[in-house]
Amino acid sequence: MKKLLNVPSEAVKDMFLGLEKCHPDRMSRVGGLTSVFLRKGAPVKDRVGVLFGGGSGHEPMFIGYLGPGLADVVVQGGVFASPTPDLILAAAKAVDTGKGVLFVYGNYAGDILNFDMAEELCQDEGVAVRTVRTWDDVSTGADRSRRRGVTADVYTIKTAGAAAAAGLDLAAVEAVTRRAMENCRTLGVCLTPATLPETGIPTFELGPDEIEIGMGAHGEAGIKRDKIQPARDLAEFMIGRLAADYPLKKGDEVVLMANGMGATTAMELYVMASAAHDALAGRGIRVFASDVGEFMTTQEMGGCHLTLFLLDEELKKHYLAPCDSLAYSRATA
């Protein structure tokens, strides 16, 4: 493994040291903890606190979404490992002003266990908590609540942050964030593996002309292995699966995301996004906006997620609300 690190086992700690040195105008460490960061300006009195977190190794997820209009506090664990309940509790207490805290995280067993335990600790300390878990990966079965959470995290945290900033109460922030999450569908295609920084071990193997559709963010098995094929054929297949899963109908309006998994060039992402636009247009589905870039990676994995986010008037308003963070910003309209 060739990575720009000091000691592999300290990669996450060193990354957070770098974030702290580079962005004192944006964030500060909570209570001397390695991986719990509060955004500048938080907590805001009489506003719901928004807590976002999960395992490290998927940067810019989660720390990249710390900022006004997004997460008030971010808590990360080790590489691909959930943060522990004590860290989550410290994060929640840092943003609670008596209006409660929304937990937003991906639907993984380890995260559920740790965040649920943290919720119990919060109850003991009088902090009201509600939770929205993200499950958007259509490659993981028909039971939606058992699906993996991937790039839809961007739209759940965007919605939660906008709703909290608008002054909604905890139940209302939870409700609209849940609707945003339920309105997202994602499918990915992998080309090349990631290497775990702490072990140097590749997450999977693929032949020189092979791709895998639906592989998870940690190398979990997908729908099928196939030969590399033109971007337009891949995008047509992927959009077809996503649209059928809702199912979407003519006239529906979506945000389209083309997410790079780590090593994939912006050139490829725009080629895929272009093909996805065509595949949506062919179904009479309107693209309200497009997000193209690296929003959630798996180290230097090669590949692309396509995510759709079905809009309604309220979700559109929250999508367009201003926000400012390292990974996702929108200027005031």
Added chain:
Amino acid sequence: MKKLLNVPSEAVKDMFLGLEKCHPDRMSRVGGLTSVFLRKGAPVKDRVGVLFGGGSGHEPMFIGYLGPGLADVVVQGGVFASPTPDLILAAAKAVDTGKGVLFVYGNYAGDILNFDMAEELCQDEGVAVRTVRTWDDVSTGADRSRRRGVTADVYTIKTAGAAAAAGLDLAAVEAVTRRAMENCRTLGVCLTPATLPETGIPTFELGPDEIEIGMGAHGEAGIKRDKIQPARDLAEFMIGRLAADYPLKKGDEVVLMANGMGATTAMELYVMASAAHDALAGRGIRVFASDVGEFMTTQEMGGCHLTLFLLDEELKKHYLAPCDSLAYSRATA
């Protein structure tokens, strides 16, 4: 080669089709040309036009810097190939409102040839042109004007866009942009090669534990090959070379950039940035701000550039001015 493309020879065209479909709120095509894009709101009456360009394949450079406070028009050529004079002329005419146009591009033979020819064509059509070429790569010899231009392009276009937006005339925009460029120094370290999308050929070869310091953005030879080493040792060496090249003195204030070349994770970039902060602090040099991310890539090359941008009061003002683009944004203070 496994890349998400349709036909490799049409990768650049397809990328620009994608950009056009995804970002109609930000940009529009000039005169039906494939790779000439005008930002929304440009040209601005009685303001100098800012033109930015070069070869494709380095995304988000150059198109990612199209926007208010940055470039008014961007013109790109094929992969690693300069745009042609006719395209540059069309771009210049699209942003000239009688106040002239500043050309900003990297110091490469092909670019110089084509942009200089375009300048002559502009003169024939009554469009006043000034030029700032970026040369910041300290690995390419003592004669600064023969050095390669790499990531300092970010600070030249930032300065040019801010100065033009502030209403400076063409000579003044040129002067301050040139000072910004002269105040930048960059050194890179490469770990893994890029693959040209049109040919599938890797740009160079490196052993499994080898790195090359100072390699150019197209695989040009660097200062030395070495074994992989801890990030803090690499950053100390690189910052030492950069600081000595000015030379910087105690109390100087800089912007620090850690740029990912394509496949390098944000985790590694922050580990390097953290070490660079320490190396600067050890020399008594103050870091005013840090930019960490992918600002200029070479396809999926692995590695990191460290760039320093020495500030003075005027440059700081332009650095802090608001801007909004796909790759680089700053909210109004």
